[in-house]
Amino acid sequence: xxMGMPSWPTLVAPxxxxxxxxxxxxxxxxxxxxxxxxxxxxxxxxxxxxxxLLFPGTTTIVTPETAGQRAExxxxxxxxxxxxxxxxxxxxSTRGDELPLQFTVTDGVLVSLQGKQVTFDPRQMQTIRHNKxxxxxxxxxxxxxxxxxxxADSYSATVTLIVSGPPA
Numbered sequence: 001x002x003m004g005m006p007s008w009p010t011l012v013a014p015x016x017x018x019x020x021x022x023x024x025x026x027x028x029x030x031x032x033x034x035x036x037x038x039x040x041x042x043x044x045x046x047x048x049x050x051x052x053l054l055f056p057g058t059t060t061i062v063t064p065e066t067a068g069q070r071a072e073x074x075x076x077x078x079x080x081x082x083x084x085x086x087x088x089x090x091x092x093s094t095r096g097d098e099l100p101l102q103f104t105v106t107d108g109v110l111v112s113l114q115g116k117q118v119t120f121d122p123r124q125m126q127t128i129r130h131n132k133x134x135x136x137x138x139x140x141x142x143x144x145x146x147x148x149x150x151x152a153d154s155y156s157a158t159v160t161l162i163v164s165g166p167p168a
Contacts (some may be wrong), residue, residue: 041077041130043163049142057148059102064109064119064139071140073161078133081165084125085140093153101157102143109139 049071051060062069090098108122113135120126128136
């Protein structure tokens with residue numbers, strides 16, 4: 001099941017000033033996907049990772065604390081289960097060009113409804129324990145690295161959240 005909200009930033013062509021006439025639209029979409037076969041939990045994609053305006057030769061960073069730009073999932077249920085993010089190394093354009101992505105040890109945050117936040121490495125599996133019916137949010141940030149000669153085009157990739165654990 002694929003869910004999420006794509007972002008629609010703009011990549012300004014190299015050597016050009018940012019104006020409405022010179023900006024070239026680029027669809028950079030990191031779509032939030034789910035794989036949740038666990039009976040005791042439910043998972044929902046809230047929003048995809050959105051980088052906003054991109055320029056050639058720059059790195060754009062979205063922290064997991066950046067509301068409105070971070071990717072976000074919500075997991076509700078009872079019991080112990082694991083979550084694993086399948087992270088792409090790049091977004092691919094309609095022409096086959098790549099726009100590299102980077103995820104670091106501080107790009108994941110688990111948030112309880114009580115407000116407790118735990119930073120984690122999104123490249124590693126995480127165990128979540130709900131002693132009663134609870135909800136945990138997963139926030140994901142990341143970086144996109146546009147080369148100086150990055151071509152303007154539509155780029156996309158998918159981040160998938162896999163939830164697994166004992167049967168209900």
